[in-house]
Amino acid sequence: MASRPTPAAVATWRFGQAAVRAAWPVLRSGGRALDAVEAGARAVEDDPEVDSVGYGGLPNAEGVVELDACIMDGSTLAFGAVAALSGVRNPVSVARHVMEHTPHLMLVGEGAARFALSQGFRRQNLLTAKSRHAYRNRPLRRPSFDGLAVREDWHDTVGVLAIDAEGHLAGACTTSGMPWKLPGRVGDSPLIGCGLYVDDTVGGVVCTGFGEEIMRQTSAAVMIEAMRRGRSPQQACREAAGRMAERCRREGLSAGAGFLALSRDGRVGAYGVHRAYFPYAVIQRGRERVIQASGILPPRAKHVKGGH
Ligand code: ASP
Numbered sequence: 001m002a003s004r005p006t007p008a009a010v011a012t013w014r015f016g017q018a019a020v021r022a023a024w025p026v027l028r029s030g031g032r033a034l035d036a037v038e039a040g041a042r043a044v045e046d047d048p049e050v051d052s053v054g055y056g057g058l059p060n061a062e063g064v065v066e067l068d069a070c071i072m073d074g075s076t077l078a079f080g081a082v083a084a085l086s087g088v089r090n091p092v093s094v095a096r097h098v099m100e101h102t103p104h105l106m107l108v109g110e111g112a113a114r115f116a117l118s119q120g121f122r123r124q125n126l127l128t129a130k131s132r133h134a135y136r137n138r139p140l141r142r143p144s145f146d147g148l149a150v151r152e153d154w155h156d157t158v159g160v161l162a163i164d165a166e167g168h169l170a171g172a173c174t175t176s177g178m179p180w181k182l183p184g185r186v187g188d189s190p191l192i193g194c195g196l197y198v199d200d201t202v203g204g205v206v207c208t209g210f211g212e213e214i215m216r217q218t219s220a221a222v223m224i225e226a227m228r229r230g231r232s233p234q235q236a237c238r239e240a241a242g243r244m245a246e247r248c249r250r251e252g253l254s255a256g257a258g259f260l261a262l263s264r265d266g267r268v269g270a271y272g273v274h275r276a277y278f279p280y281a282v283i284q285r286g287r288e289r290v291i292q293a294s295g296i297l298p299p300r301a302k303h304v305k306g307g308h
Contacts, residue, residue: 005266008284009036009162012208012260015050016281017290018043019160024283033162033170034073034096040160041069041092041172048128052156055089056128057176060183063135065126067091068177068190070106071099074169074198081106081190084183087123088116092174095190106190138180157189159196159206161262169264171198171206178211187211193221202228203264205236209244209257209273217243223261233261233269237293241271245296248273254300258293274300 007027011019019040026036045054069091070081080099157175188194188211197220198204205223226236237259258278261269272278275295
């Protein structure tokens with residue numbers, strides 16, 4: 001019988017360090033990957049300094065912080081998500097409640113908020129002094145969403161994947177999405193097969209970056225199916241990044257995106273569309289590292305947010 005992989009957690013971006021650090025005690029003590037990824041995602045949601053996730057995330061065009069999040073259990077393919085949720089600090093935990101306490105996979109907007117309150121979550125103002133200031137001083141021109149004028153550097157999702165001592169995998173993804181977005185805009189992050197997919201028989205994959213393009217390409221589905229066909233996590237990420245790079249070349253976009261994967265035997269892969277763009281955090285045997293993923297296209301203009 002194949003030996004069990006060593007527990008591990010990986011997370012997108014440099015601030016993913018806080019996520020893997022919060023996930024590790026759960027994994028080390030023999031806990032579930034599902035609890036580990038939720039703990040990891042919450043650590044970043046709670047950090048007011050991270051302006052693209054949870055509390056302190058940058059608001060939409062009307063000054064309201066709208067959050068997207070999801071969580072997936074690779075052992076059962078159970079999935080829960082919330083989108084355009086406002087007034088609740090930890091959307092990943094609301095997503096978990098959707099998964100565990102409803103027959104549905106996703107709740108959005110006011111319905112998601114009402115559900116959260118019914119489950120005991122507190123309503124809270126998610127704007128901080130810093131994000132309110134950023135909103136007041138936002139550029140007058142809203143991102144155009146035509147893929148050309150949109151500021152692709154204005155996002156950063158924390159995606160967390162973990163494998164536990166039982167060999168089960170789970171993933172979570174949480175973001176405030178694109179700043180100054182149209183109210184009700186939903187990105188890839190809470191969408192199964194776009195921002196996240198996890199299957200114990202294969203592995204887990206998570207995406208971050210320009211959500212409209214990730215959705216168009218169902219990048220998580222592309223990656224998990226590549227791994228199912230025997231591709232390594234690195235090859236799967238390279239394939240998703242390659243498709244995006246091809247679109248960029250063809251359409252003249254500069255869509256930034258990063259792809260991260262963890263296989264059921266504990267191998268990690270990551271790729272950015274651009275070089276020197278996508279750092280990610282890994283923890284294994286208690287050792288934490290931040291690694292810069294390879295990329296395909298030349299480095300983009302300086303990435304201004306997300307601590308990287
Ligand atoms: N993908 C997210 C979105 O478009 C944001 C990000 O990962 O940077 O909402």
